Amino acid sequence: FFKCLHDNEAKSEGRAELIPSIKLRHCCLLRNQRCLTAYLYDRLLRIRALRWEYGSVLPANVRFHMCAEEVQWFSQYKKSLASFMRSLGAGEGLDITQDMKPPKSLYIEVRCLKDHGEFEIDDGTVILLKKNSQHFLPRWKCEQLIRQGVLEHVMS
Amino acid sequence: MNTQSYMPVEPGVGMEENFLSLDDILLAHERLPIRIECAFPRLGFLDKSSDTQDIPEGTKMELPLWLSKGLYERKRRVLSVELPKVYREGWRTVFNADPNVVDLHKMGPYYYGLGSQMLHFDSPENPEVAQTLLQTFIGRFRRTMDSSQNAYNEDTSALVERLDCLEKALFRSGQSGLNGFQGWEKGQASQLTASSLVLNYRKRKMTDVQH
Numbered sequence: 001f002f003k004c005l006h007d008n009e010a011k012s013e014g015r016a017e018l019i020p021s022i023k024l025r026h027c028c029l030l031r032n033q034r035c036l037t038a039y040l041y042d043r044l045l046r047i048r049a050l051r052w053e054y055g056s057v058l059p060a061n062v063r064f065h066m067c068a069e070e071v072q073w074f075s076q077y078k079k080s081l082a083s084f085m086r087s088l089g090a091g092e093g094l095d096i097t098q099d100m101k102p103p104k105s106l107y108i109e110v111r112c113l114k115d116h117g118e119f120e121i122d123d124g125t126v127i128l129l130k131k132n133s134q135h136f137l138p139r140w141k142c143e144q145l146i147r148q149g150v151l152e153h154v155m156s
Numbered sequence: 157m158n159t160q161s162y163m164p165v166e167p168g169v170g171m172e173e174n175f176l177s178l179d180d181i182l183l184a185h186e187r188l189p190i191r192i193e194c195a196f197p198r199l200g201f202l203d204k205s206s207d208t209q210d211i212p213e214g215t216k217m218e219l220p221l222w223l224s225k226g227l228y229e230r231k232r233r234v235l236s237v238e239l240p241k242v243y244r245e246g247w248r249t250v251f252n253a254d255p256n257v258v259d260l261h262k263m264g265p266y267y268y269g270l271g272s273q274m275l276h277f278d279s280p281e282n283p284e285v286a287q288t289l290l291q292t293f294i295g296r297f298r299r300t301m302d303s304s305q306n307a308y309n310e311d312t313s314a315l316v317e318r319l320d321c322l323e324k325a326l327f328r329s330g331q332s333g334l335n336g337f338q339g340w341e342k343g344q345a346s347q348l349t350a351s352s353l354v355l356n357y358r359k360r361k362m363t364d365v366q367h
Contacts, residue, residue: 023227028223037175054354101346148354
């Protein structure tokens, strides 16, 4: 790096033969910049996919691996997505992260894969989600939990 | 992550590279035989065989593609790039005879990509190289497409090992299309599934616990 600076000074003094070396070092710097930018961009693409795959609250261990700027980017992406969703459906809002596969029925049969505690559905009944218990629940409440791996969709 | 939500930057088409594409960055790491046309002062440490402080004119070295592309100038002052073996006369006749026989993975996993980038270097054989690349792809494409659409639920390693990276990507998308269609036929399309991220994470956590 310092050799690069030194040569740059020499160039401004008019010694044209050092130009190839300067050019070579510049290529190396550009290459490093390209690799770093592509890596960081790929991380952002994966974080964006997390919002769609996992939901708006990330588990603590995933957040542990993200740097502060990435966490900030994620919360801003969440906000943009939320305001976009609110603007759809004639002012009422439409949750486009639901129903990723076309729904066939309103209620689905699910089996619990691990203990998740109590779960309240719209009409007020509370269901205890214990491992291996099976329930018949409304689709829109379960979709998030199925994607997170807590419940399993049982096809008859 | 091979879900629908993760869309990585794909490699560029033809002679263009995508700046942010990880595949293109790996491709640009391939080495090419180069002859240096003008001296490079104070960079002697790059050439391991000689002990001089500068790199003199006429040295033959192997430089990666990104460096060659960056230093190359049309006025030919700086570098002259030789075509690697695979793109020369001898191998070109082999490709023209029967493209399906060649193990493209061994010939440098980025045969098509590197070949397209070589066209930047104004070698006199460029039209023939371009023609050979195209004909090879056309010749091999039919077999790749057929095998990707008909190998359901089997071990495809024997089919895939002789393909270069571009063909492997085509094979993978063919397979995912086939699997999707078969899943739909079986009625699995309406089944909600856990995200692949969660499944992978759980697998990794199990191995951590075992250690």
